[in-house]
Amino acid sequence: MSQNLQDYELAVAKSLEQAGWTVTLEAENSAYTFAAVKDKVKTAVKVYHWQPVVGIARIEQFKDFLDHNKSGFKQGYIVAANKATIAEAFSSEAIELAKKSQKKSFLSFHFKPFYLATPEELPPPPHRSLQFDEPPNIAVDTRHPGRGKKIYIGVFTSKGGVGKTTVSAHLAGAFALSGYNVDLIDIDPQQNLKILLSQGIFLKDGRATINVFSEPEFVEAHSDAEITIVDCSPDFDSNPPRMIKKFDYCLIPTTLSPLGINKNGHVITTTVEKIRSVNPDASLMVLINNHHADRTQMVGALKEKYQAIFAKLAARDAKFQFIDPDQCVIHFDKRLFYWGHQHFINEQDRVELAFSSMKGRNEPRDNFLALVNYLEKNTGTQPATESVHH
Ligand SMILES: Nc1ncnc2c1ncn2[C@@H]1O[C@H](COP(=O)(O)OP(=O)(O)OP(=O)(O)O)[C@@H](O)[C@H]1O
Ligand SMILES: [Mg+2]
Structure with missing residues (x-):
């Protein structure tokens, strides 16, 4: 499913680009907002701008998508675009589940790690440091209609x-x-x-x-x-x-x-x-x-x-x-x-x-x-x- 991105979603895409990621704005379905690649690690990024905390249901949906995806995603980021800290943005159960997913085990072939982030608390490796000196240059595909009417x-x-x-x-x-x-x-x-x-x-x-x-x-x-x-x-x-x-x-x-x-x-x-x-x-x-x-x-x-x-x-x-x-x-x-x-x-x-x-x-x-x-x-x-x- 493709969609026009919202401003807050674009802002996250841009800051990832500035940090050296290659961002692809076309998502195949609504489980993620866009794809980002750096150091050959293909990452699914889902961006939220919700008032309430993002509860565990949405995190489970994302985890399920990552674990079963056939698009080559090796990991995921869930970014809350309107909150300053992860504790404010996500429920404690959600934070627990994300931590569990990051633990290395013999199962990690099947289970992909994902990270919670906010614009202030930025995603962990392979992203290293954010640099804002290069102007962002993201081609937005405008051929696609906006999100369908609800x-x-x-x-x-x-x-x-x-x-x-x-x-x-x-x-x-x-x-x-x-x-x-x-x-x-x-x-x-x-x-x-x-x-x-x-x-x-x-x-x-x-x-x-x-x-x-x-x-x-x-x-x-x-x-x-x-x-x-x-x-x-x-x-x-x-x-x-x-x-x-x-x-x-x-x-x-x-x-x-x-x-x-x-x-x-x-x-x-x-x-x-x-x-x-x-x-x-x-x-x-x-x-x-x-x-x-x-x-x-x-x-x-x-x-x-x-x-x-x-x-x-x-x-x-x-x-x-x-x-x-x-x-x-x-x-x-x-x-x-x-x-x-x-x-x-x-x-x-x-x-x-x-x-x-x-x-x-x-x-x-x-x-x-x-x-x-x-x-x-x-x-x-x-x-x-x-x-x-x-
Ligand atoms: N199909 C059903 N089978 C069995 N119990 C039902 C069924 N539908 C509703 N109930 C029961 O009826 C009661 C009232 O249901 P509910 O709270 O959904 O109604 P409501 O119209 O939302 O009430 P209110 O006007 O107070 O908001 C509840 O105890 C609920 O479990
Ligand atoms: Mg009621």
Whole structure:
């Protein structure tokens, strides 16, 4: 994947050039920003300009890339371009992992060392000393379009406890399993996601990461993620409008329950009105969560009743749709119900998604992968970077 570099990325490239490196600005994928060669050592360089510390998920993703790369990279640098010290820029787990990677062992044939750096604390050998007397001369390839437009998917219902946070996190997981880096923005003042997933998650199967930002921490231009998912507060007015305005799509989780028919119909109507008061263009999609996997007539009758309510909304709003639970639905699952409990019980720092499975099958994972599939098919949700470059 090629991309126009940001100023801060160019600045790092230039200082490496000044130090005698040969820099190639064309990266084959988003795991690194550019390549640099000195003394025949081909080095992958990844540059960050994030407000929060770079957590271990991104470091694991980089390590995985280095260890498996077929492009001849012998080592890597991860440079935080906006922090003065490594301790400020990276989490302690990230620093630990980098140190481990540098230890020489008989395994070092397979495992490539990588180094953390900031502009003040510059990368270690083979780089020796920085000299700034030569003017930098980096040819920037301008033929390539900029980073593709990010796709924003909001998750909002004006009712508490319907699964907004659960859906946000696991939808992000399903996109990451499908190979997309995902930013998850927690704009709910409760900051549940931010607390649970502060280090981010690296999904090895998709070779992609999820990183979680609070609203003030998130700077769109500094992120290379293709998909941005926004977990909202049920209290519409406490969600910053600047984020709601960005939604290309908004999922509206709700439940299909007999007692909820009239109430939920009302909740969805209010939800749509609130979103529309700020964002007239987003595609709105009602998603049934907490669904019970039985195919009795009761479910069929409920579905019809709900469909009748939603048909009225769809008649008024061309970009409103109800996702038929027979096509795509999130089932009630114990793993989702207990998701995050480790953190609250043991205060463990790292929480995994409810995607692990003993015998291969995992319903939450299958449901959310089906949702990604549904979004891709029914909305053309294709990260622009993919379609532009290939
Ligand atoms: N599909 C599911 N299966 C089982 N439990 C679920 C499912 N979806 C959500 N839950 C549970 O429902 C509860 C509420 O979920 P969650 O916190 O995601 O809702 P929310 O809409 O974000 O709530 P709030 O409005 O407070 O932000 C949690 O205990 C969660 O584990
Ligand atoms: Mg929530």
